[in-house]
Each structure stands twice: as C-alpha cells, then as structure tokens.
Amino acid sequence: MEWKRSSGILLPVFSLPSRYGIGSLGQGARYWVDFLHQSGQHWWQILPVGPTGYCDSPYQSFSTFAGNPYFVDPDDLIRDGLLTQEEAEAPDWGSDPDHIDYGKIYSQRFQLLETAAGRGLARDAAEVDTFRAENAGWLPDYALFMALKRHFGMDPWWLWPEEDIRLHKPEACERWRDTLKSDVDLFVYIQFLFFRQWESLHAYATDHEVGIIGDLPIYVAPDSADVWANPRWFQLDRQGTPTEVGGVPPDHFSDGGQLWGNPLFRWDRLEDDDFGWWIRRLDGAFHLFDAVRLDHFRGFESYWSVPFGSEDAKNGKWIQGPGIKFIRALQKNFPDKIFIAEDLGLLTSDVRKLLDMSGFPGMKVLEFAFDPGYPSIYLPHFYPHNCVCYTGTHDTPPLSQWIEETPRETLDFCRRYLGLNEQEGYEWGILRGGMGSVADLFIAPFQDYLGTGAESRTNIPGTSGGNWRWRIRPDALTYNLAGRIGDLTARYGR
Numbered sequence: 001m002e003w004k005r006s007s008g009i010l011l012p013v014f015s016l017p018s019r020y021g022i023g024s025l026g027q028g029a030r031y032w033v034d035f036l037h038q039s040g041q042h043w044w045q046i047l048p049v050g051p052t053g054y055c056d057s058p059y060q061s062f063s064t065f066a067g068n069p070y071f072v073d074p075d076d077l078i079r080d081g082l083l084t085q086e087e088a089e090a091p092d093w094g095s096d097p098d099h100i101d102y103g104k105i106y107s108q109r110f111q112l113l114e115t116a117a118g119r120g121l122a123r124d125a126a127e128v129d130t131f132r133a134e135n136a137g138w139l140p141d142y143a144l145f146m147a148l149k150r151h152f153g154m155d156p157w158w159l160w161p162e163e164d165i166r167l168h169k170p171e172a173c174e175r176w177r178d179t180l181k182s183d184v185d186l187f188v189y190i191q192f193l194f195f196r197q198w199e200s201l202h203a204y205a206t207d208h209e210v211g212i213i214g215d216l217p218i219y220v221a222p223d224s225a226d227v228w229a230n231p232r233w234f235q236l237d238r239q240g241t242p243t244e245v246g247g248v249p250p251d252h253f254s255d256g257g258q259l260w261g262n263p264l265f266r267w268d269r270l271e272d273d274d275f276g277w278w279i280r281r282l283d284g285a286f287h288l289f290d291a292v293r294l295d296h297f298r299g300f301e302s303y304w305s306v307p308f309g310s311e312d313a314k315n316g317k318w319i320q321g322p323g324i325k326f327i328r329a330l331q332k333n334f335p336d337k338i339f340i341a342e343d344l345g346l347l348t349s350d351v352r353k354l355l356d357m358s359g360f361p362g363m364k365v366l367e368f369a370f371d372p373g374y375p376s377i378y379l380p381h382f383y384p385h386n387c388v389c390y391t392g393t394h395d396t397p398p399l400s401q402w403i404e405e406t407p408r409e410t411l412d413f414c415r416r417y418l419g420l421n422e423q424e425g426y427e428w429g430i431l432r433g434g435m436g437s438v439a440d441l442f443i444a445p446f447q448d449y450l451g452t453g454a455e456s457r458t459n460i461p462g463t464s465g466g467n468w469r470w471r472i473r474p475d476a477l478t479y480n481l482a483g484r485i486g487d488l489t490a491r492y493g494r
C-alpha cells in the first residue's frame with residue numbers, strides 16, 4: 001500500500017462478527033473489508049494476531065511468529081471438507097453476542113481443530129511439508145512448545161519437570177518431538193490453516209484497496225516459544241529465570257508504575273548478530289501486514305528495567321536502548337515498508353530526536369489533547385503531516401464514554417476547539433476534527449463510529465480481567481453508516 005493522505009478504522013480480529021463465539025478470518029472478515037471499501041477507508045488496523053496466553057491478551061502471546069488458532073474460521077473449514085456443519089455448530093460458543101466467552105472457546109475450539117486435522121493432515125501432506133520448510137526458523141520450536149505445554153497441563157515452561165527440556169537441550173527436544181509427534185503435527189497443521197486463511201483474506205483486502213496495519217509488541221511473553229527456544233537474546237540466568245523485566249515508572253496515572261513482567265532483551269548480543277532475531281520477526285510481520293505499528297517506541301531509545309521479583313515498578317532504572325543503530329537496521333532490511341511509531345506517554349528530548357531521525361510517523365491521540373491547563377502536542381494545530389491521528393486507542397475509552405466521563409472544563413475546551421454541537425453529535429464532531437487534520441493518516445476505533453460506550457471498551461490498562469472481549473454484530477455494518485463515514489472521508493480528501 002502507498003503511504004498517502006488516507007484514513008482507516010481500528011478493529012481487532014477477535015471483534016469481527018461470527019457465529020462461533022469470536023471473530024475469525026472467514027466471511028465475517030470479508031464482510032468487514034467490504035464495509036471498509038464502501039466507506040472509503042484504505043486501512044484496517046488490528047491488534048497482534050498471535051496465539052493468546054495469560055488473560056487472553058494479544059500482547060502476551062505464546063509466539064511472536066504464530067497465528068491465533070481461535071481465528072481459524074469454521075465455515076471455511078466446512079467449505080474445505082474438513083468439518084461438517086453439525087460439528088461446527090454443536091459446541092456452545094457462548095450466549096452473549098456482544099462479548100467473547102474465552103472459557104468456552106478454549107475448552108472447545110481445539111477439539112474442533114483436531115477433528116479438522118484428522119481429515120486434512122494426510123490429504124494436505126505435500127502442502128504442509130512446503131509450509132514447514134518455508135517456516136523452519138520458528139515453526140518446529142513453536143509446535144513442540146505447544147505440544148509440551150499440552151502434555152504438562154499448560155504449565156509455563158519453567159515449571160516443566162524435566163530440566164533438559166526446560167533448557168531446550170537439542171537431545172531432549174528430539175526425544176520429545178518423537179514422543180509427542182501427533183500433537184506436534186496438530187499444531188503445525190493449525191498454523192498451516194491459519195496462514196492459508198490469512199493469505200486469502202489479505203488478498204481479498206488488497207483487491208478492495210484496503211491495507212492491513214499490524215501491531216508488533218516491543219516485548220514477548222515470558223511463557224512463549226520465543227523465550228524458551230532463544231534464551232540467548234533475553235536477560236535470563238542459566239536456569240531461564242529473568243534477571244530484569246520490563247515496565248514503566250510511576251507517574252500520575254499509577255503510583256507504583258506498571259510492572260509488565262516481560263523479559264528484557266540482551267541488546268548487546270542482538271546488535272552483535274546485526275539484530276537478526278528482530279529482522280526475522282519483522283520479516284514475519286510484513287508477510288502478514290502492509291504496515292507495522294512499533295509498540296512502545298520509546299523503549300528503543302531507553303527502557304525501564306525492573307529487578308525480577310519486584311512487587312511493582314518503583315525500583316526500576318532507565319537503561320540505554322539500541323537507538324539509531326536498530327532503526328537503521330530496520331530501514332536497511334525493509335527500505336520500502338511502512339512503520340508507525342507508538343510514541344505515546346512522557347517523552348524525553350532523546351526519544352523525540354530518535355523519532356525524528358527515523359522518519360517514522362508518530363501517533364497523535366485526540367482524547368489526550370484537550371486538557372485546558374496546558375497546550376498539548378495532541379492538539380491538531382501542532383500536527384506535522386507525517387503523523388497518524390487517532391481519536392483513541394485500544395487502551396482508551398470509546399469516545400462516547402470519554403465524553404460522558406471527562407471533566408467539564410476539558411469537554412468545554414474540546415467543544416469550543418472543534419465546534420461540537422448536539423445536532424451533529426459530539427462523537428462525530430471529534431471524528432470530523434481528526435479527519436480534517438493535516439495528519440497523513442487518520443484512524444478511529446470502530447466503537448467511535450458506532451457511538452457505543454463503556455460496554456464496548458477493548459482494554460483497561462492495569463487490569464487483568466474482562467478485557468479483549470467486545471464483539472460487533474453483523475447488523476452493525478449498515479449501508480447508512482458506511483455512507484456517513486464515506487461522506488466525511490471524501491469531504492476531507494482521504
């Protein structure tokens with residue numbers, strides 16, 4: 001996709017309409033692409049699509065390379081002869097059409113995929129062998145990791161009872177690969193199905209002039225195939241225990257800071273390897289996406305390092321990151337690719353300098369703009385062209401909730417600044433303000449166009465339950481809504 005003045009909508013894959021409890025890569029996704037095309041949008045921004053682990057967060061994935069098995073579409077498997085309609089509809093996928101029941105998805109989705117694999121592994125053997133060869137850098141370790149987790153009751157890898165397999169010793173890996181061959185093959189085949197469906201959806205989006213913006217978390221989950229199979233790239237002791245973990249320091253939002261718990265990188269070793277692991281990671285991302293949002297960009301300049309075992313993030317310290325050497329490596333290896341820098345938060349002059357040197361567009365969030373006490377860099381009249389304007393993100397409240405809960409003086413300033421009025425609707429006035437800004441790209445979460453409130457919030461940072469659950473219904477994708485979005489888009493030349 002070409003980087004030009006345009007707009008798009010943020011909607012996670014799991015939020016897509018589906019009869020099977022969670023969004024997937026099938027017809028519901030194609031209907032969504034149709035809706036984007038009809039409404040004049042050229043970009044679909046999503047959240048990470050890896051297999052989810054702790055608290056079902058897409059930012060805590062079992063692999064940075066793999067796809068989420070939940071997103072494999074049952075209807076497409078039916079058309080492919082791998083399932084029957086009765087088998088797909090038999091499980092209880094949950095009774096709430098607006099929210100995902102992850103417990104039911106977890107307990108029943110893999111059984112369905114096992115049924116499909118039982119019919120497809122032999123039939124598709126040649127294609128699967130090609131898929132294995134094309135993904136030999138990560139797939140064998142991921143499939144074995146998931147088979148081992150299954151065998152050991154889904155315990156994290158550092159609790160597995162045998163030391164040699166905990167430490168990824170080659171002899172132990174080969175022995176367990178033979179022992180768990182059927183499950184290893186199952187997880188390979190699930191990935192084969194995911195990537196086949198993804199390629200079909202991506203091609204459909206491309207045909208409809210819709211590019212996909214992916215999201216790449218800066219860190220990987222501690223309980224992941226990435227850490228288990230590649231300990232040399234992370235700050236771990238000889239037993240695989242992290243020595244330092246990631247987070248952010250205390251601020252006016254949190255007295256104790258945020259303790260993420262992800263193992264930190266050994267940037268010295270990565271640099272000695274010309275950042276090869278990161279290059280492979282991004283190569284995988286660009287096989288899926290047309291643009292990549294680099295999460296927590298400030299961590300490439302300096303990152304908050306917290307001793308492992310700390311109760312909060314207070315005792316951390318700033319450590320110098322890889323800086324411009326890393327950015328230049330990305331630009332060398334991906335000269336024609338689109339990166340978006342997630343540069344939110346309190347930034348130092350050094351972080352701003354790194355962003356300027358990179359040339360990557362940063363993010364401007366309208367919900368952060370209207371504190372009347374000081375002039376915010378998020379006010380549109382401060383924007384450069386080379387940025388992405390958002391109404392909000394997956395971590396902020398939908399506009400309707402923000403309007404309801406924001407302090408009166410803040411909302412009054414927003415109303416005066418953007419000329420909000422009841423006839424247009426405050427949500428649509430804020431959307432108009434973003435769409436009319438000079439930012440090259442404007443993105444709004446779909447909740448903001450729907451006018452939904454707190455019940456549709458995607459994530460509340462710092463909480464571990466009830467997030468990543470909101471779904472849209474098929475009847476949300478109306479011609480009237482597409483027309484209204486399209487009119488606003490055309491009005492401002494996007």
